Amino acid sequence: MTSTKVDEAKAALERGDFDAAFRLSEEAQTEAPEDSAAREMYAVIHLARAIRLSDRAREARRQDLLRREIDYDEEFQDSPEVARAYDEAAAAIDDVLRVAPDHWKTRMLKAALVFRRDRESGRPVALEILQALAAADPTNKQIPFTIRKIERPCVRCGDTGFCPHCKGRGQRRFAVGSARRVACSDHSSSSCRSARAGSFPSIHSTRSARPISPQRRHSQPSA
Numbered sequence: 001m002t003s004t005k006v007d008e009a010k011a012a013l014e015r016g017d018f019d020a021a022f023r024l025s026e027e028a029q030t031e032a033p034e035d036s037a038a039r040e041m042y043a044v045i046h047l048a049r050a051i052r053l054s055d056r057a058r059e060a061r062r063q064d065l066l067r068r069e070i071d072y073d074e075e076f077q078d079s080p081e082v083a084r085a086y087d088e089a090a091a092a093i094d095d096v097l098r099v100a101p102d103h104w105k106t107r108m109l110k111a112a113l114v115f116r117r118d119r120e121s122g123r124p125v126a127l128e129i130l131q132a133l134a135a136a137d138p139t140n141k142q143i144p145f146t147i148r149k150i151e152r153p154c155v156r157c158g159d160t161g162f163c164p165h166c167k168g169r170g171q172r173r174f175a176v177g178s179a180r181r182v183a184c185s186d187h188s189s190s191s192c193r194s195a196r197a198g199s200f201p202s203i204h205s206t207r208s209a210r211p212i213s214p215q216r217r218h219s220q221p222s223a
Contacts, residue, residue, distance in 0.1 A: 006037050009045065021045050029099060043100040050092035050106065054113055057085035061211075078211055086117050104133055108146070115150060118211050123150060 005028035012021035025045045028038040061082045070076050078086070090113060096106040111129040114122035127147065134143045 003037065005031065006035075006041050009041050013045070018045075018048075022049065033099075039100050043096050043103050043106065046092065046096045046099075047103070047106050047109070050089060050096055050109060053085070053089040053092045054109060057082065057089045057113075058116065060085040076211060086113070089113055090117075102136075104137065104140070107133055108143070111146075126150060 005024050009021045009024035009028060012018070012024060022045055025038075025042045028035070029042040032038050061078065064079050064082050065076070068076070068079075090110075093106060093110045093113060096103060097110070100106065107129050111126040114129075115126040116122070127150065130143055130147045133140070134147065137143070
């Protein structure tokens, strides 16, 4: 019965019926929680949902910052709506890890989410996840690359999560193939703000304003 559910879930995905695939993967995993095929199908489908919710949370914050006119390098507190969006994304990720705790792509997504949500408190959590993944699979080149992205400070602005143009050097090539270099002005523009917001891997924010962690928020004097 479980193999039939898994096959039906695959067929639903192939025809683009995500809701049916989602339901069938849950049924298959509930019927046989130890079945590897059912676990893998559940993880694949629910990871897709977690990615979608993570993107939604990022976009909700971007729109909220624009609406509130939060300027470059300002600290801010997420609105309740944005906080709920991040909570939903985190819950979706944890749901995948509940069934497949060693699913490396889901763990990468969790590292990205906790770092993006609050880069100060999230950085050590993200690094712990990534370093464990690197130890478990030394051949995976994406993991150490991602670790360097959040560890290495930019020589110009001093922040981590390097600028996509200067890649942390504070300088970038003026033209393809040219030896001429120019100071990276993007450290004060929107294209560098993705780095300042703690974005990785391949998940970019467009503003650099810095979220205030709940611990810091309660310790700060009110205006």
